[in-house]
Amino acid sequence: MIRRHPLAEQAAEELLRRIGSGEWQLGQKLPGETNLAAQLGVGRSTIREAVRELAGRRVLESRQGSGVFVIAYQAAEDWDQVLRKADITEVLEGRLAIETEAARLAATRRTPADLRTFRYTLADRKKASEKSPDDWYVEADLAFHRAVITAAHNALLTELFDTFVPRIRRAMLDMLKLDHVHRHRHDQAAHEAIADAIRDREPELAAARAREHLSAVRSIVS
Structure with a gap:
């Protein structure tokens, strides 16, 4: 469960941890917002913000009409x-x-x-x-x-x-x-x-x- 503030950052770090552990493989589609929100104990808007953050760090990629996919196991360096x-x-x-x-x-x-x-x-x-x-x-x-x-x-x-x-x-x-x-x-x-x-x-x-x-x-x- 994600309890500490800010929720979106915490959610992003938890998703990143799970990606790094191999729970989702490269190219694999993540579960939907509702599913992830239930797993992490946060709202769907928090999941959307967390996904945007990880997309900006080139870990996830949102594909319109298809979903969110894993494109890297670790965040790219700034x-x-x-x-x-x-x-x-x-x-x-x-x-x-x-x-x-x-x-x-x-x-x-x-x-x-x-x-x-x-x-x-x-x-x-x-x-x-x-x-x-x-x-x-x-x-x-x-x-x-x-x-x-x-x-x-x-x-x-x-x-x-x-x-x-x-x-x-x-x-x-x-x-x-x-x-x-x-x-x-x-x-x-x-x-x-x-x-x-x-x-x-x-x-x-x-x-x-x-x-x-x-x-x-x-x-x-x-």
Whole structure:
């Protein structure tokens, strides 16, 4: 019986416990609301709220006209938790996947406004790389990389990169502490090469240069 408040959270945790114990298998349909409400000693509205919570945590899936089905035994980790746990190498590998494709797309979709943004952000990055504190330099570097993402004109890639930025920022600051010879600050040419390939509408070259640059960055910490 579920007695403690809030009932919906308690109901969700009880359902999750029973799913994790194997009472319902992957792909199996849960009993109806009335049945579950009787089993847990709560109202049907509480069951509906508990199901919504577990659907949001990607454990259950509501299929209109069919019912509620088990799609995972455990709740998926929140994206912010995943990012917090990622180490520097994982962050750089994630950037490789996102930014390589973004550079490829940008080379076919960039606009005159995008090219102007490249010029501004590259100039700011060059200036910051010479003598600015690490945090200022990181912001200037990220501004250029975001300009590449934006030039791809893919809202999903932009949103994904923006959610990634806080973890990228921390990873870069940590990486700069390991980069005693300041290789990252001295790679302005690599960034200009990416921008040049995008400007010249050469998607494969743009992707290759983005991959080469980020692989070089990864080598600093490997």
